[in-house]
Amino acid sequence: MNDPRKGLVECRDIEVVFGSGEARTEALKDVSITVNPNEFVSLIGPSGCGKSTLLSIVAGFARPTRGTATLDGAEIRKPGAERGVVFQQYSLFPWLTVRKNVEFGLRMAGVPTSKRIASARTLLGLAGLLAFENHYPDQLSGGMKQRIGIVRALATSPQVLLMDEPFGALDTQTRAVMQEILTNMWQQFRISVLFITHDIEESVFLSDRIYVMTSRPGRIKAEIDVPLPRPRNAAMTGTKAFTDLVHRLKALIREESLAAMGAELGPGGMAGFGMEVGPDGVSRML
Numbered sequence: 001m002n003d004p005r006k007g008l009v010e011c012r013d014i015e016v017v018f019g020s021g022e023a024r025t026e027a028l029k030d031v032s033i034t035v036n037p038n039e040f041v042s043l044i045g046p047s048g049c050g051k052s053t054l055l056s057i058v059a060g061f062a063r064p065t066r067g068t069a070t071l072d073g074a075e076i077r078k079p080g081a082e083r084g085v086v087f088q089q090y091s092l093f094p095w096l097t098v099r100k101n102v103e104f105g106l107r108m109a110g111v112p113t114s115k116r117i118a119s120a121r122t123l124l125g126l127a128g129l130l131a132f133e134n135h136y137p138d139q140l141s142g143g144m145k146q147r148i149g150i151v152r153a154l155a156t157s158p159q160v161l162l163m164d165e166p167f168g169a170l171d172t173q174t175r176a177v178m179q180e181i182l183t184n185m186w187q188q189f190r191i192s193v194l195f196i197t198h199d200i201e202e203s204v205f206l207s208d209r210i211y212v213m214t215s216r217p218g219r220i221k222a223e224i225d226v227p228l229p230r231p232r233n234a235a236m237t238g239t240k241a242f243t244d245l246v247h248r249l250k251a252l253i254r255e256e257s258l259a260a261m262g263a264e265l266g267p268g269g270m271a272g273f274g275m276e277v278g279p280d281g282v283s284r285m286l
């Protein structure tokens with residue numbers, strides 16, 4: 001079982017610059033975010049604003065140019081078992097059965113065979129996948145593969161789950177079911193989650209708090225609390241509280257997406273959108 005006081009992620013004044021000279025790209029600037037223990041936090045923002053870059057810093061796959069990322073006060077310098085990662089691509093090993101995929105991290109950690117089989121079977125049972133333990137990934141649907149990806153990330157009992165567009169490749173119906181499964185699993189495991197999505201409804205449905213990022217270089221534009229009760233269910237998506245939050249977030253994202261496009265389209269190009277490009281960048285036309 002996880003320690004409920006652990007899983008505090010803190011990013012402070014993160015700046016990331018790729019390349020130099022003409023190829024210099026400022027991806028993130030002055031980004032500070034916190035994910036509290038047991039909290040579900042989403043990052044949303046226009047394409048290319050640096051969401052994946054920030055997540056990969058917390059995962060330990062990349063280092064910031066400036067600033068620090070810590071987990072429970074310790075600086076993150078490399079990947080670690082206390083952080084599970086789930087990507088949009090299923091990234092399961094096709095030559096291993098479902099159960100052996102789930103066992104993989106435990107095997108790497110030196111957990112004895114009988115113990116890791118028992119853990120994998122328990123988790124597969126919770127995700128409704130025990131009947132498929134001896135199947136190979138190719139024999140399963142996209143939704144099942146992603147459930148296995150989540151189960152595999154949870155197998156090593158991480159304090160934090162980092163998810164980069166995990167449902168991006170799924171059809172709308174499967175995606176909605178996966179959101180319910182994830183919120184139920186999160187409720188049981190009570191770990192911290194940092195979740196990236198392009199889908200605003202998805203972020204509201206799942207999160208306690210949402211950070212909205214600006215267009216590149218990504219900064220934190222807004223931090224929005226989601227005070228919807230838990231456990232969450234599909235019926236909530238029709239409530240006024242839910243749709244009001246979605247509209248508010250959509251307006252924030254639209255502003256940033258137009259700003260990003262405006263920079264590409266140049267003066268006059270944004271007039272039809274109620275925006276214009278001036279010497280100080282993009283502004284709203286009244």
Ligand SMILES: Nc1ncnc2c1ncn2[C@@H]1O[C@H](COP(=O)(O)OP(=O)(O)OP(=O)(O)O)[C@@H](O)[C@H]1O
Pocket residue numbers: 018019025026027045046047048049050051052053054216
């Ligand atoms: N290794 C790299 N070298 C150079 N530039 C990079 C590298 N990785 C990312 N970038 C650039 O940094 C910016 C941020 O990329 P990132 O993938 O983090 O954005 P994102 O918000 O996750 O985008 P999307 O929503 O489209 O997935 C982009 O302009 C991207 O092209």
